[in-house]
Amino acid sequence: MATISSPGIGSGLDVSSIVSQLVALEKAPLAPLQTQASSLKTKLSLYGTIKSQVSALGDAAAKLAGTSGWNTASATSSNSAAISVKASAGATPTTLSMQVQQLARSQTTTSTSVATDATIGSGTLSIQLGQWSGSSFAAGSADAVDITVADTDTLTDIAAKINNAGAGVNATVLKDANGERLLLNAKDTGLANGFRITASDDDGNDADASGLSRLAFDGSGTTGTIQTQSAQNALATINGASIETASNQLSDTVPGLTLQLSQVTTSPVSINVVIDNDTIRSNVQAFVTAYNALNTTLANATKYDEATQTAGTLQGDSTAVGLQNALRSMMRSYTDGGSYTRLADIGISLQTGGTMTLDSTKFDKALTSNFDGLKNLFTVNSGSTTSDGFGRKIKTFAQGLLDSEGTLTNRSDALQKAITRNSDEQTKVTDRATRAEARFLAQYNAMDAAVAKFNGLSSFVSQQITLWNKSS
Structure with a gap:
């Protein structure tokens, strides 16, 4: 008998639909797992925002924690x-x-003119930095730099070699109707940054105004190069x-x-x-702004909206609620700063909902009339994190939250692990459903084949009975 190739042909049952429904039952646990995964990912993303805002608050506090933030x-x-x-x-x-x-000013020199693109002569130029006193030269501590000049080199080639040698001078070729001249100037100003140029001229005369020696300057005035500006302090x-x-x-x-x-x-x-009062005022306002951004995020994430009966993403989350309460409590705390001990003393007050405002009039009065007291309110080191200046205590608090073992880091790590476990569970459900589908199809195909066989036998028997009745 032929093998059944399509489920249900032999039995007349809708096997595909039956198996599909059974597989759907096997996959039923996926829906809550997917909902949970979406919630976990949303929370992890929100904690990423919170960590970023805590870092921003810590940076703003750090500017106010030390004296440098107030010495602008x-x-x-x-x-x-x-x-x-x-x-x-x-x-x-x-x-x-x-x-x-x-x-x-820096020392400068200029050579006599030569024909454009003419060669100068071969040999070696030696450039030494130092200080001139009249026609006397005292070499500096740096070694002289030697420039090898070929007989095919033009002034442009020589200038490029000087500039690439790091000799402490800049070389430029000046062109006009009379030809070309080599201009040299010391890179640095000052008496001690003058320079001397000596030539080892292949024509045998190192001190005349021809050949390579025409580019030398040794203070003697016998070569073709003259000083156009002396170095000075x-x-x-x-x-x-x-x-x-x-x-x-x-x-x-x-x-x-x-x-x-x-x-x-x-x-x-x-x-x-x-x-610089403007910078100090700006730094304090940045501190207030950073706190308000974090407070708003936490407030929205942990609230329950009665009107819409909607809970915030972190509503009931102990870490977020604890952080919100700790921040507000810290902003209401005291310091051992001296004349000012609370933020409210300088015009920074907490409003309903935890938002902070800065009273510019009150703050400016503190800034101009009691600068040291204002600075101490943020910078004082009392020896106790609870009574340190607000810059110091908030900076330390933020660092603690973000450290490798900090509260926010641990919470983010826990959420990531939960997402990984959820993904593993979804994979298990999917794999289990795939195996079940294969098993169901095999079972129903076997049943289908058996029913088809019995239907065929029944038909054969019926045919034989009909033949027997005709024979009778």
Whole structure:
């Protein structure tokens, strides 16, 4: 008898539908697992947002936790075209009177003209940095740099070799109606950064104005290269005290200030350094803003909306609720800061719902009338995290939450593990349903084949009985 190839043909039953329904029963546990997986992933994503906002709050607190966040200063110059000034953290509020008698400059030289693209001669140029005193030269500590010149090299080739040698000078080729000249200038300004160029000329004469020696400068005036500008230091006075520097930029003369000298002055220039209140105010506002962002996220995630009867994603989540309560409690806590002990003392208050507001009038009064007390409220180190300054305690609290064993890290890790377990359970259900489907099909196909066989036998018997009756 032929094998049944389509389920149900032999028996007349809808085997495919029956097996499909049985498999659906096997897969029934998938629906709650998928719902659970979606919830876990949403929670994990939300905890990612919370961790990011805790990190932002910690960074904002860190700016206020140390003295550097309060030592911001701004500086102005009464003549910025002559002397510009920039203040960095740690600059002391002060007023300086400054004059510039001389600007620092670098040594420059120029050679005599040669025909455009002409060769110069072969040999070696030796460039030595140091200091000139009249026609006398004192070599500096750096070794001389040798430049090998071929007899096919033009001024352009020689300039490129000098620039690539790192000899402390820059080379440029100047072209005009008379031909080409080699211009050299020291990379750095100042007396100690002058340079001397000696030639070892293959024509046998190292000190004449022909061959390679025409590019030499040794102060003798016998070669073809002359000095067009001598090196010199900057000379200035600050509050009447004379200073001398190799650079026109003074970065360590006055702690915390960078002074750029651009012009010789004819009258005193006033440099004023004050505490940068705008930056401090901005840092405190950033702290308030970072806290409010985190508070809003936690409030929305843990609330229950009576109107819509909808629970927040983390409603009832002990970690989120605990964090929310701990933050609000911390913002209401005290410090051993001295004249100010609470955030409310300087105009930062908690509103209904946990949001913080900054009263600019009250804060500015504290900033201008009691700066040290304001700073201590955030920076004081009492020896106890509960009474430390708010910058220090919030910074420490945020770090603890985000550490490898911190509360938020552990909660995120737990959610990730739960998602992995859920995925494994879904795989098990799917595999079990696949095996069941194969088993059901095999069973129903076997039944189908048996019914088909019995139906065939019944038909045969009926035919024989009919034949017997005709014979009778």
